[in-house]
Amino acid sequence: MNSPTKNDPGSAAISPAEETLRLIARLPVPEALVSRVQAGLRARQMQAAEQSRWSRPWWLHRWIDSTALRAAAAAIIVAIVAGGGWQIYSHVQPAQEPEAVTVPARVGNGGGFSSAGAMRTPDTLKGPVLTKASVPDAGTDHSAAASHKTARPHKSRKTPKLAPPAPPSR
């Protein structure tokens, strides 16, 4: 396949270049080439084996070669991680919602403020005091008034009487 063909104008005959190259391609090889190459390979293999032996301790060799040991170690690591995660979860509990809303205790009728040493507190702090509602006019339907009393507070035309304002205290 490499010899020149008739259809190949560049190589009607074997050119001097190809003749030289073929001569070199057929040169005899040096004696004991094969044994030297094999010896070099053996030396390299022994060197690599020595290096690996010295670079790793015996227990590491055993470790690397044993699938069971590695599987056991992996299981232990998983257990430690899972256990640690569970501990963290158990400590960090979400805040529980109270069952009932606790209402703060009432401070007092004074509205949470102290009297600040006052001798007398005005009645206004207590808030307006409503007197009893006025007596209804005659002719008013008692049943309707009664029903109004229960359903809605009676709207009287008269404004509720307020207690007279107390004089200012010193």
Next chain:
Amino acid sequence: MSASLTLVPTWMENAKSAVPDETRQHAKEEMLAALVEQYAPALYRVAFSVLRNAADAEDAVQETFLRVLRHRDDLDEVRDQRVWLVRIVWNIVLDRKRRAKTRPETDDVSELVRVLPATGLGADDRAAAAQHHAHILALVDQLPPKEREVLMLSAFEELSSVEIAAVLGITESSVRSRLFRARNLMAERMDRRRSRS
């Protein structure tokens, strides 16, 4: 529970496979030794055709088989070991040639005088033949790289154009066209040299 059950057979399997592993390693080493015996001479010639120095060519062959040793686990996947090895040594020698300084022609002459077979020639005739071949090789070195590589590999009768294409990573038609161009270029340069002399 099932994990512990599976661990036991796996451990037992490992104990059983320890012996076949060693046997497999030994088989691979034997295969490598057989490759060296079978292909080292051909690889040496390929290396010498490029480097033109016996010591460098032997180093290249050694380097080739060291690489094979590193990839000995892939030996079973190689379809054509001969082409694979030639490809490795070809890449090694091209890389060395690129890194090395330009080799003077006189080195080629002295080396060729040493390695060329005697074939009944006297010392002067051998020197003249060596010089002639060194001149040719210098002209071959001046060819463009793609054409030069194809021309050099085509000199090896054991390599077909398909195998040359596999070594160089090109198609067979590229091999043929490059070989054609290489021959034309060499013919021009030889004519020019003859016209000068």
